[in-house]
Amino acid sequence: MSTIDDITGQIAPSAPEDQHGRGYDGHWALVWQKFRKHKLGVAGGIVVLLAYFVALVPEFLAPVTLESYMPAYSYAPPQPLHWGRDDGEGWRFAPHVNAYNSVIDYNSGRRLFEEDVEAPVYVGLFVRGESYRLLGLIESDIHLFGPIEAGQPFFIAGADRLGRDILSRTIYGTRISMTIGLVGVALSLVFGILIGGISGLFGGVVDNLIQRLIEFIQSVPSIPLWIGLAAAIPQSVPPLQVYFLITIILSVLGWTSLARVVRGRFLAMRNEDFVKAARLDGCGPVRIIFRHMLPSFLSHIIAVVSLAIPGMILAETALSYLGIGLRTPIVSWGVLLQEAQNVRTIAAAPWLLLPGGAVIVAVLALNFLGDGLRDAADPYSD
Amino acid sequence: MGHFMLRRMFYALPALIAVSIISFLVISIPPGDFITRTAELRAAQGDIMPLAEQEAMRRAYGLDQPVPLQYWNWITGIVTRGDFGYSFAFNLPVKDVIWPRMGLTIVLSLASLLFIWAVAIPIGIYSAVRRYTVGDYVATFLGFLGLAVPNFLLALAAMYIAFAGFGLSVGGLFSPEYVEAPWSWERVVDLLGHLWLPMIVLGTAGTASVIRIIRANLIDELHKPYVTAARAKGKGEFALLMKYPVRHALNPFVSGQNDIFVDIVSGGTIVAIVMGLQTTGPLLLDALRTQDMYMAASFILMLSVLVVIGTLLSDLLLAWLDPRIRYQQG
Numbered sequence: 043m044s045t046i047d048d049i050t051g052q053i054a055p056s057a058p059e060d061q062h063g064r065g066y067d068g069h070w071a072l073v074w075q076k077f078r079k080h081k082l083g084v085a086g087g088i089v090v091l092l093a094y095f096v097a098l099v100p101e102f103l104a105p106v107t108l109e110s111y112m113p114a115y116s117y118a119p120p121q122p123l124h125w126g127r128d129d130g131e132g133w134r135f136a137p138h139v140n141a142y143n144s145v146i147d148y149n150s151g152r153r154l155f156e157e158d159v160e161a162p163v164y165v166g167l168f169v170r171g172e173s174y175r176l177l178g179l180i181e182s183d184i185h186l187f188g189p190i191e192a193g194q195p196f197f198i199a200g201a202d203r204l205g206r207d208i209l210s211r212t213i214y215g216t217r218i219s220m221t222i223g224l225v226g227v228a229l230s231l232v233f234g235i236l237i238g239g240i241s242g243l244f245g246g247v248v249d250n251l252i253q254r255l256i257e258f259i260q261s262v263p264s265i266p267l268w269i270g271l272a273a274a275i276p277q278s279v280p281p282l283q284v285y286f287l288i289t290i291i292l293s294v295l296g297w298t299s300l301a302r303v304v305r306g307r308f309l310a311m312r313n314e315d316f317v318k319a320a321r322l323d324g325c326g327p328v329r330i331i332f333r334h335m336l337p338s339f340l341s342h343i344i345a346v347v348s349l350a351i352p353g354m355i356l357a358e359t360a361l362s363y364l365g366i367g368l369r370t371p372i373v374s375w376g377v378l379l380q381e382a383q384n385v386r387t388i389a390a391a392p393w394l395l396l397p398g399g400a401v402i403v404a405v406l407a408l409n410f411l412g413d414g415l416r417d418a419a420d421p422y423s424d
Numbered sequence: 425m426g427h428f429m430l431r432r433m434f435y436a437l438p439a440l441i442a443v444s445i446i447s448f449l450v451i452s453i454p455p456g457d458f459i460t461r462t463a464e465l466r467a468a469q470g471d472i473m474p475l476a477e478q479e480a481m482r483r484a485y486g487l488d489q490p491v492p493l494q495y496w497n498w499i500t501g502i503v504t505r506g507d508f509g510y511s512f513a514f515n516l517p518v519k520d521v522i523w524p525r526m527g528l529t530i531v532l533s534l535a536s537l538l539f540i541w542a543v544a545i546p547i548g549i550y551s552a553v554r555r556y557t558v559g560d561y562v563a564t565f566l567g568f569l570g571l572a573v574p575n576f577l578l579a580l581a582a583m584y585i586a587f588a589g590f591g592l593s594v595g596g597l598f599s600p601e602y603v604e605a606p607w608s609w610e611r612v613v614d615l616l617g618h619l620w621l622p623m624i625v626l627g628t629a630g631t632a633s634v635i636r637i638i639r640a641n642l643i644d645e646l647h648k649p650y651v652t653a654a655r656a657k658g659k660g661e662f663a664l665l666m667k668y669p670v671r672h673a674l675n676p677f678v679s680g681q682n683d684i685f686v687d688i689v690s691g692g693t694i695v696a697i698v699m700g701l702q703t704t705g706p707l708l709l710d711a712l713r714t715q716d717m718y719m720a721a722s723f724i725l726m727l728s729v730l731v732v733i734g735t736l737l738s739d740l741l742l743a744w745l746d747p748r749i750r751y752q753q754g
Contacts (some may be wrong), residue, residue, distance in 0.1 A: 258439055261682070263690035263731050266708060266724050267450065273712035274454035356574050360694050363576055364709065385583045392584070398577045405572040 073341050076418040083414015089407035090348075097217040101174040104210035105188035105196055108373060110172060115205035117391045118142055118155050118197050127162060138162040141195050152390065163194040200393030202381050211378055212397045218374035220404065222289055222358045223351035229293035231347060234300025239331070241301065242308025249305070256298045264295050268357060272366040281372045288367055292354050303346045307339040341419040349412035352405040359401050375401050428743055436736050440729060444502075447724040448495045451717040457487050458512045458715045485512065498718060502725075509718030513711065518722045521707065526726050528597060529703040532626070532696075533688050533730070535619055539627035540634055540684065545677075547631075548638025549670060555643065563635060570632030575691045579625045579698040586621060597622070597702050626695050630684045634677065641673035678742045685734040689727055 067075070077083060096103055121139035128134075141161040144153050171192045173183040189196040199209035241252040271291045275284055311317055320334045361367030362376025370377060375397040381387070382394040459481050463473040482488045486497065501507040508518035551560040573581075597618045598611070645651070646669055654664050696705030704723050711720035 258442055261439065261686065261731055261735055262443060262446070263686055263693075263727050265690040265693045266727050267446070269693065269709060270447075270450040270712055270720065270724055271453075273709070274450065276454065276456075352572070359574055360576055364694065364697060366709075366712075379577070382580060385580070385587045388580060388584045389588050395577070395580070398574070398580075401574060401577070402569075402572050405574075406568060409568060409572060 069337070069341075073418045077414055080414035080417055082410045083417070086407040086410025086412075086414065089403065090411050093216060093220055093404055093407065096213060097220040099176060100214045100217055101176055102182070102184070103186050104207075104213040105171065105185055105198075106207050106210045107172045107174055108206075108211065108214055108371075110206065110210070112195055112201070112205040114144060115142065115195055115197060115201045116153060116203055118144075118195075118201040118205065119391070120200040120393055121157070121163075121195075121197050123165070123198060124162075136162075136164060137166070138164045139196060139198065163196055164190045165196065166190045199396050200391065202378075202391075202394060208378075208393055208396050211373055212375070212400050215373045215375045215378050215397055216400065216404075218285070218368065218372055219355055219358065219376070219401070222285065222292075222368075222374065223354040223408075225286075226289040226292040226296060226354040226358075227347050227350050229289060230297040230300050230350065231343070233293065233297035235304050235343075237297065238301035238304030239308060242305040242312070243327075243331075245309075252301070252305075256301060259295060259298050262295070265357075265360070267295065268292070268361060269364070269366060272361050275366075281369065284368060285372060288358060288361065289354075292357050296350060296354065299350065300343070300346055303342060304339075307342060308335070311335050311338065341415070345412060345415035345419045348408060348415055352408045352412075355401065355405060355408075429740060432736060432739055432743075436732055439732050443728040443732065444499055444725050445495070447721045447728065448491075448498065450724065451712075451715075451721045452491045452494070454715065456715065457482070458485070458717060459487060461715050462512075485510070498721070502722075508722040511711075511716055511719040513714050513716040513719065518719050521719065522704075522722055522726060525702065525704045525707060525723075526730075528701070529689070529692065529696075529727070530730065531615075532597075532619065532622060532701070532703055533685070533692060535623045536626040536630065536688050536692070537681075537685065539623050540630040543627070544631045544634035545638060545674075548635045549642060549665070551635065552639045552642035552646065552673075553665065560639075564639075567632040567635045570628045573628070575625065575629060576694045576698045578628060579622070579695045582621055582625050583699060622692075622695055622699055622701055625699075626688055626692055629691065630687060634684065637677050638673060641676050642669055645669035645672045675742075675746055678738065678745060681738040681741075682735045685738070686731050689731055689734075693727070 101107065121142070123137060123139055125137055126133050126135045127138060139162070140157040140159055141163055142155040143158045144155050146152070147154050165187065166189075167187050168184055169188045169190050169192070170183050171185045171188050173181065176182050197207050197209075199207070199212070202208055202211070237252060241249045268291060271294070272288065275287050279287070317330060317334055320330050325334070358367055358374065359376035359379065362369070362374055363379045365380060368374050368377050378397040379395070382391075382398075388394065459478050463478055466473050479488070486494065489497075498509050501509060506519060508522060510516075511518045511521055514521055547563050551563045554560055597615055599614050599618070648669070651664070651669055654668055655661075659667075692703065693705040693708060695701070696703040697709055700706065704727060708720060708723040708727075710716070711723065
C-alpha cells in the first residue's frame with residue numbers, strides 16, 4: 043500500500059509486504075517463520091528440547107536411582123508390560139509386569155528367566171520410590187512411573203551385568219551426554235569467535251596464518267589425536283575433572299569450523315553498507331561488532347553450533363566406549379555402552395545397546411534441528 | 425602441471441613437520457613414562473622395582489634426555505634411516521611392527537573409499553534426478569541415519585548380525601591360521617573374505633555425506649541452460665545426464681574427498697579397535713595405555729602422513745580435472 047506524503051504530496055514507496063499483508067517483521071520473527079516451514083527441523087527441535095528436559099530432571103523421570111541394583115536380575119531381559127489381569131472376577135485394567143523366576147542353565151552357564159504370573163508387579167504413574175533431590179534442591183520421592191510398591195523388580199528395558207535398570211541408567215546418562223556437547227561447543231565457540239574474529243577483522247598476514255593453522259588442524263585425523271590426548275589423562279584424576287578435560291580435548295580440534303564461519307561472516311559484512319554507515323556515524327569497533335554485526339550473524343552461529351554438538355556427542359561416546367573418556371561413577375551413554383564390549387555379550391543381552399539408540403536419536407534430532415536452523419538463518423534469501 | 429605439483433608438494437612439507445611435532449608432544453605431555461607404568465604394573469603384582477633400576481632403564485632407553493632432544497633423535501632417525509625408534513612393550517624396533525599394520529590400514533582405507541564411490545555416486549545421481557520420490561526420501565533418510573550412527577556402534581551391530589544371523593565369526597582381517605602366515609595367494613583371498621565387513625562399516629558414514637554432496641550439486645546443475653540446449657539437440661536423456669551435468673557435479677565432490685579420507689582414516693582407528701582388525705588402531709590404543717611412546721608417536725605420525733598424502737593426491741586430481749585451479753595457483 044502506498045501512502046501519500048502530506049508535505050510533498052508525492053507517493054512514498056511502499057513498505058514491502060509479504061503475501062499475508064503484513065508489514066515489516068523483525069529479523070527473529072522472519073527466522074522463526076522460515077524455521078517453522080522446515081518440518082523435520084521443528085520435529086528435531088522438539089526432540090532436542092525433550093532430551094534437555096530429560097537431562098534436567100532424570101531423577102524424576104527414571105523409575106529407580108543409579109544406586110539401585112538387584113543381583114538376582116543380572117542380565118535380565120526386558121519385562122513385557124501387561125495392561126490388565128484376570129483376578130478371578132474377570133479382566134481388570136491393571137498395568138503390571140511379572141517378576142522373574144530365574145534358573146541357572148548349567149549347560150550354557152547362563153541364567154534363564156521365566157515370568158512368574160503369580161507375582162505381578164503393579165505399575166503406576168507418579169509413584170513413591172527412592173528419595174532424591176530434584177535439581178539438587180527439592181527433596182522428593184515421586185517418580186513419573188514405576189512399581190507402585192517401591193523396591194519391586196521393574197526392568198522394562200532389561201538389566202545389566204549387576205542387575206541395574208538399563209532404562210533408568212540411560213535416562214541418567216542423558217545429563218552427561220547432552221551437556222558434554224553443549225559445554226564442548228561453548229568452549230569451541232569462545233575459541234572460534236575469538237580467533238575467527240581476529241582473522242576476519244585484521245585480515246592480511248594474521249588472517250593468512252590463522253587460515254593455514256585451521257587447514258592444518260582440519261587435515262589431522264582427529265580420532266587418533268583425541269585418543270592420544272584422552273589417554274594422557276591419568277587414572278587418578280577425579281571424574282568431574284575428567285569431564286572438563288574431555289570437553290577441552292574435544293574443543294581443541296572442534297573450534298576450527300566455527301572460526302571459519304565467524305571469519306567468513308566478518309569478511310562478508312565488513313564492507314556492507316550498514317557497517318560503513320555505522321563507522322561513518324563514529325561508532326567504535328566494539329560497538330560495530332556487538333551492536334551492528336553480531337546480531338546479523340548470530341542466527342548463523344546458532345545454526346553452526348547446533349550442527350557441531352552431534353560431533354561432540356559422538357566423540358565422547360566413542361572415547362568413553364574405548365575406556366579412555368569418561369568413566370564410572372559418571373554415567374554417560376558411552377560409559378553405559380562399555381558394558382557391551384564384545385559380540386557374545388551383545389548376542390546374549392542385546393538390550394545393552396539401548397544407550398546407543400539414545401545416541402542415534404539425539405544425534406539425528408540435532409542434525410535435523412541444525413539443518414532447519416541453517417536454512418532459517420538467512421531468511422532473506424529464498 | 426609439473427610446476428603446480430612441485431609447489432603443492434612443497435606446501436605439504438611444513439604440514440608434515442608440524443604433524444611430527446604434535447605426534448611427539450601428545451605422547452610426551454602426560455606425566456610419567458613407560459618405565460613408571462612398568463614399575464606400577466610390577467608393583468601391582470607385588471614386585472617392587474628399585475629406583476636405581478628404573479633410572480638405569482631410563483638411561484638405556486634415552487628417556488632421561490630433555491623432550492626436544494628426544495624428538496630430534498627420533499625424527500632424524502626416521503628421516504635418515506627409516507628408524508622409528510624402539511617399542512618397549514614389543515621389544516622390537518617400531519618399524520618392524522608398524523609397516524605391516526600401515527599396509528593393512530591403507531588397504532582398508534582405500535577399499536572403503538572405493539566402496540563409498542561405488543555406492544554413493546549412483547544413489548546421489550538417482551536421488552537428484554528423481555527428486556522428491558520415495559527412492560529419494562529413502563536415500564536421504566538412510567543418509568541421515570548413516571551420519572548419526574556412531575562408527576563403533578555400527579561395527580558392533582554388523583558383528584552381531586553376522587554372528588547371530590549367519591553364524592559367522594567376525595573380527596580381525598584374517599582367519600586364525602593366516603594371521604602370522606607369510607603373504608601368499610590364499611592369504612590375500614582370506615583377507616578379501618574378511619575385508620568387506622569393516623569396509624562397509626567404515627564406508628557408511630562417508631556414503632551418507634557423499635550422497636548429500638552429489639545430490640545438492642547435481643540439482644544445481646540439472647536446470648542450467650546448457651542441459652536444455654543439449655536436450656533440444658535431441659541427445660538421449662541418460663547420455664546427456666552423464667556427459668554434462670554429472671561431470672560438473674563431480675567437481676566439488678572431488679575437492680570434498682580430503683575430508684572423507686580424513687574421516688575414514690580417523691574413524692578406522694575406532695572400528696579397528698572394536699572389530700579387532702590387524703591395522704593400526706588397536707596397537708595405537710595399547711601403546712598409548714602403556715606409554716610405549718615411540719610406538720604411539722610413530723602411529724599417530726604415520727596416520728597423519730597418510731592423510732597429508734591423501735590430501736595432496738586429491739588436490740592433484742582436482743587440478744588435473746579442473747584447469748581453472750591449475751592456472752590460478754600454478
